[in-house]
Amino acid sequence: MKVKTMYCCEFCNTTPFDSMEEAQKHEASHFKLTREQYIKWGKLKSVASDLGSYLSMSNNSENRKNFDDAIEELCAFEAENNLSNLGMAKIPSYFGFM
Ligand SMILES: [Zn+2]
Secondary structure, three states, rough: OOHHHHHHHOOOOOOOOOHHHHHHHHHHHOOOOHHHHHHHHHHHHHHHHHHHHHHOOOOOHHHHHHHHHHHHHHHHHHOOOOOOOHOOOOHHHHHHHH
């Protein structure tokens, strides 16, 4: 038996994609981003989220600085790519682990 993996867009109900790359390109198009920009955005969000969790567990100056730096980098990326008005747009968490 063969197992075939299909990928679907998180934001619309388009035809499933045969590869993650195709699905990522499609999802990126919802935000007028390239696939690379979309992946970078996901990583920035994931890092900020993780550092926020660390900060909630251990509130010290190093964790506060790391969290502030991550938020600053995320906000700069979103402003540069006209994503600031999207609020907390949900993107798949698996981008943080690529
Ligand atoms: Zn879509």
